[in-house]
Amino acid sequence: xxxxxxxxxxxxxxxxxxxxxxxxxxxxxxxxxxxxxxxxxxxxxxxxxxxxxxxxxxxxxxxxxxxxxxxxxxxxxxxxxxxxxxxxxxxxxxxxxxxxxxxxxxxxxxxxxxxxxxxxxxxxxxxxxxxxxxxxxxxxxxxxxxxxxxxxxxxxxxxxxxxxxxxxxxxxxxxxxxxxxxxxxxxxxxxxxxxxxxxxxxxxxxxxxxxxxxxxxxxxxxxxxxxxxxxxxxxxxxxxxxxxxxxxxxxxxxxxxxxxxxxxxxxxxxxxxxxxxxxxxxxxxxxxxxxxxxxxxxxxxxxxxxxxxxxxxxxxxxx
Numbered sequence: 001x002x003x004x005x006x007x008x009x010x011x012x013x014x015x016x017x018x019x020x021x022x023x024x025x026x027x028x029x030x031x032x033x034x035x036x037x038x039x040x041x042x043x044x045x046x047x048x049x050x051x052x053x054x055x056x057x058x059x060x061x062x063x064x065x066x067x068x069x070x071x072x073x074x075x076x077x078x079x080x081x082x083x084x085x086x087x088x089x090x091x092x093x094x095x096x097x098x099x100x101x102x103x104x105x106x107x108x109x110x111x112x113x114x115x116x117x118x119x120x121x122x123x124x125x126x127x128x129x130x131x132x133x134x135x136x137x138x139x140x141x142x143x144x145x146x147x148x149x150x151x152x153x154x155x156x157x158x159x160x161x162x163x164x165x166x167x168x169x170x171x172x173x174x175x176x177x178x179x180x181x182x183x184x185x186x187x188x189x190x191x192x193x194x195x196x197x198x199x200x201x202x203x204x205x206x207x208x209x210x211x212x213x214x215x216x217x218x219x220x221x222x223x224x225x226x227x228x229x230x231x232x233x234x235x236x237x238x239x240x241x242x243x244x245x246x247x248x249x250x251x252x253x254x255x256x257x258x259x260x261x262x263x264x265x266x267x268x269x270x271x272x273x274x275x276x277x278x279x280x281x282x283x284x285x286x287x288x289x290x291x292x293x294x295x296x297x298x299x300x301x302x303x304x305x306x307x308x309x310x311x312x313x314x315x316x317x318x319x
Contacts, residue, residue: 034273034274034275034311035273035274035275035276035294035309035310035311036275036309036310036311037275037276037309038276038294038296038298038307038308038309039307039308039309040305040306040307041062041092041295041305041306041307041308042091042092043083043085043091043092043093044062044064044083044092044306045305045306046066046068047068048066048067048068049065049066049067049077049078049303049304050064050065050066050067050068050297050304050305050306051064051065051066051283051284051297051298051299051304051305051306052064052065052078052109052110052111052169052228052283052284052297053065053284053286053295053297053306054110054111054112054113054286055286055287055288055293055295056113056117057113057115057117057233057289058088058289059088059288059289059293060084060085060086060087060088061082061083061084061085062082062083062092062295062306063080063081063082063083063098063111063113063120064080064081064083064306065078065079065080065081065108065109065110065111066078066079066081067079068081069097077107078107078108078109079097079098079103079108080097080098080102080103080108080109080111080122081095081096081097081098082095082096082097082098082148083095083096084096088288088293096148096149098148098149099149099151101140101151101154102120102122102140102151102154104124104126104128105126106124106125106126106127107124107125107135108122108123108124108126109122109123109124109168110122110123110168110169110170110228110284112170112171112172112182112230113172114172114180114208115172115174115233116145117142117145118141118142118143118145118208119139119140119141119172119208120139120140120141120142120151121137121138121139121157121170121172121182121208122137122138122140122170123135123136123137123138123167123168123169123170124136124138128156130156131156131162132156132158132159132162132163132164132167133162133163133164133165133166133167134164134165134166134167135166135167135168136156136157136162136167137156137157137161137162137167137168137170137182137184138154138155138156138157139154139155139157139208139209140152140153140154140155141153141207141208155208155209157182157202157209157210158209158210160202160210160213160214161182161184161202161210161214163186163188165186165187165188166186166187166197167184167185167186167188168184168185168186168227168228169184169185169227169228169229169284170182170183170184171183171184171228171229171230171231172231173201173231173235174235175235175263175264176235176262176263176264177264179203180203180204180205181201181202181203181204182201182202182204182210183199183200183201183217183229183230183231183238184199184200184201184228184229185197185198185199185200185226185227185228185229185240186198186200187225188200190216190221195223196223196224196225196226196243197225197226197227198216198217198221198222198226199216199217199220199221199226199229199240200214200215200216200217201214201215201217202214202215217229219258219266219267219268219269219270220238220240220258220267220270222242222244224242224243224244224245225242225243225253226240226241226242226244227240227241227242227253227283227284228240228241228283228284228285230284230285230286230287232287232291233287233289234263234291235263236259236260236261236262236263237257237258237259237260237287237291238257238258238259238267238270239255239256239257239273239285239286239287239294240255240256240257240270240285241253241254241255241256241281241282241283241284241285242254242256242270244256246272247272247277248272248274248277249277249278249279250272250277250278250279250282251277251278251279251280252279252280252281252299253281253282253283253299254272254273254277254282255272255273255276255277255282255285255294255296256270256271256272256273257270257271257272257273257285258270258271273285273294273309275309276294276296276309278298278300280298280299280300280301281298281299281300282296282297282298282299283296283297283298283299284296284297291311292310292311292312293308293309293310293311294308294309294310294311295307295308296308296309
């Protein structure tokens, strides 16, 4: 009977997931049947690895990790670059490499800005005083949000947020009470048990630094690798990459999403994003403010580029 009950629970869960997948086109994309097939982002990609991107609130600036100036120069392989455009329907250009301090002599990737533009979070493997392990999350501050060349400080978020494991993929979130949080992924143990990467979050204060305990995101995390969450600007959708099974046409890391009615509710059951996953790797998904554009780092054929899928039918655009 115990085995039968377990089988029934697994069957019910599978039916529920299948139902969510089947309706995901209407839930997330009106009657379009899903997102468009992703295409390369104009003006951002090079002949080297480019990815782990972030799009600003106004849609006019993208920050991208790229090895374009350091091809094959281990351990310095990827730095952070800023690309700008006149409007959100124009191609990007004007590549600017962020200054030393943000970039280091090692890998610097996966940026995220606070909503007010003053704080820049990113992951780095730099080995400096105060570092905690393999890959840590750092934060930098600027007083003038129009300037990309003036950063007053770069701080490690500390060894409660960071561990001796891989901590990366930060995303900024503001709840209904105005509190600020950083969501990220880490392969630290869960309740003393070693497993894959899970999704975690921590509250941060007005200085951009943690003010509370690190908490595990139970709904979004599984025994598989769940990476690099991005919370939509309205707080009601999360996208992330994961190697859990179930994405049609997918393989390796694929993009999944979950939604909730209000930003303080728990997220619902995650489902794979329609039309965007391939047998290659899809990583670090990022949404535009209106949730009509989904930017993805795609790894295929020995290369990594930033691609974008569109969803013009999603009229659920609350701020």
